Amino acid sequence: MPSFDITSEVDMVALRNAVEGANRKINGRYDFKGSDARVEQAEKLLTLHADSDFQLEQMLAILLPEMTAKKIDVRCLKHGDVQKVSGNKVKQELTVRVGIEQEQSKRIVKLIKDSK
Template sequence: MPSFDIVSEVEKQEVKNAVEQTNKEVSTRFDFKGSDARVEQAEYVLTVFADDDFKITQVLDVLNNKLIKRGIDIKCIELGKIEKISGNKVKQSITVKTGVETELAKKIVRIIKDSKLKVQASIQGETVRVTGAKRDLLQDAIQLVKKSIGDFPLQFGNFRE
């Protein structure tokens, strides 16, 4: 029976490359001369350090551009609040969301069930597996989910006959 998985994955190496490129650009830019602006990475949590709120937005802008160039959808980035640290320095934490959250997975399953397509959707951890009798039905399900869920980056993989 044909099936496919709906997942949301981000390559950690691409995020690391984007962070390194951001740090390199920030260290060479004239407007950051003498500034302690940088981005640090711990797994899928990024921390942006800067001298003030304006510089944090500038570093975030550079980071977003680098992430886009590396093929990472910035919809999977969740910004934390800006916190003050020693003196006039500030930091902001950024979480790179991976995996389909339970709430979103339930929404996807509900959309597929309400569509009356002859496919079954089940939640398996951080993925949603969709199975059906024919390949065409699965392709219709993919199109339906793409149209319905636009605010979160989803990939459709592990297609099996």
């Protein structure tokens, strides 16, 4: 049986450009004036900081189309829970998944082998 490899990679340069573009849009919007809303990137972890849950949703509505425009599949993001930081401030961590999890890869291999 021939072997094959499945790859799932994210272009980190395009991701950084998407984050920077989202931050520029956030800083330019009137409803974010005077707030501490920003997106931070640390390797494969994106952290969204906002003053309220509503602003966090608006930031996602800005970030996801920026990623799509840079040809990054938004399904690679694993959304973490919204955490209260202090007062009304909130943050959410988005993990960039690269590759396929072991359990899922085993199911794929089993399906392929069963189909012969």
